[in-house]
Amino acid sequence: MGFIEDFVDRYTKEYDFYAQAARLGAQELESALHAAGIRCIVTSRAKSIPRLREKCRQRERQNGGYASVAHIVEDIVDLAGVRVALYFPAEREQVHSAIHKLFHVHLKKEFPELGKLRPDKRFTGYSAAHYRVQLREQELGDSEKRYATARIEIQVASVLMHAWAEVEHDLAYKPLTEYLSDAESAILDQLNGLVIAGEIALEQLQKAGEGRVATSGRIFANHFELAAHLIGRMEAKTQEPISEAGLGRVDFLFDFITDLGLNTPEHLAPHLDSLHGNVELRPLAEQIVDVLLAEDAARYRVYNSLHIDRVAVESGTAEEESAALGIFMARWIELEKLIRELAVAKGAERPLLQAGRQLKDLGVIPPELIVEFDQLRRLRNQVIHAVERPGADYLVQVSRRVDTIIGEIQRRISESDDKE
Secondary structure, three states, X not given: OOHHHHHHHHHHHHHXXXXXXXXXXXXXXXXXXXXXXXXXXXXXXXXXXXXHHHHHHHHHHHHOOOOOHHHHHHHOOOOXXXXXXXXXXXXXXXXXXXXXXXEEEEEEEEEOOOOOOOOOOOOOOOOEEEEEEEEOHHHOOHHHHHHHXXXXXXXXXXXXXXXXXXXXXXXXXXXXXXXXXXXXXXHHXXXXXXXXXXXXXXXXXXXXXXXXXXXXXXOOOOHHHHHXXXXXXXXXXXXXXXXXXXXXXXXXXXXXXXXXXXXXXXXXXXXXXXXXXXXXXXXXXXXXXXXXXXXXXXXXXXXXXXXXXXXXHHHOOOHHHHHHHHHHHHHHHHHHHHXXXXXXXXXXXXXXXXXXXXXXXXXXXXXXXXXXXXXXXXXXXXXXXXXXXXXXXXXXXXXXXXXXXXXXHHHHHHHHHHHO
């Protein structure tokens, strides 16, 4: 057997490994994109064995032969594949950000490649972005960590372009004795032009949808419409593209504003004006949720019932941890309410909970408690926005520390009152 058959035989034994690695990658990416309101179809596959053999033979003819199996391993990088088919091509930037956030990215390749012309073709051909990535080991369970060694190719293009590429690929990869005729090549080129025109139409459709959603009195039908509205508003404000990481959990935000009866552009507008543009540091959805919670502490109860419990179900959080989480949030709400009342009494204008140093300057937080308060505030952000789920024992400990801070602030208030 030659090197190609040795390589294919080895891959046949590892087929299930690559299929599962691709599934894990697709699940992570699909979950993140769906939560951010990106409309797409995410699929995965391990490369079919007949296609792999065919590709190896074609590459061997192009490259002048393989010197070893290891040479083929380095050359064939798409054994595990994930495909993202976007409804709206303009959202490729959001997908780019999500991929860099979720995976170790080794290479990005843009098509069409610069400097590579398509002779005798009127249109540019395949338009997509390919990423060579690996799963992050720390994000995998103990039984899944071995899949972090697999190289995965993620292909990102519009639904139309993916369909054209499939047709073009199956025809172009015929045996050498069956070259495409001039008529077939011309029809494929014509179809490519129709696909490019279709992508332009999809971009216009997206803008028309954003305009419809922004219409006065319009209710957001789902979190996809909410995401489109947020992107349009904030990109107009910052003059910069908003990535997936900059959106955050728009699905959580949609549920929250729907329950509060604030799910229209008019109701949301006042809360968008105060947002800062550094959405990579603090995603839009998180900023809006915090503004809404700051206006009325009673909304914590609504948010908790909608999202804290939901995240516990999604992540399989144990009942003990959920109970500890409830205790922590109850104590934090009491601390936050106390701090806000004091801050307003001392002249603070913003309703958002400020950092410890700012509260120290207002005379609200004792200097020796600043560092601990900021640590607890970060924990609160991680919990409320589903960034991280601490264990039950840790939550019990930090709940006691929150009680200590509340007691210290109340003691100082009492001493101040006595002096007066």
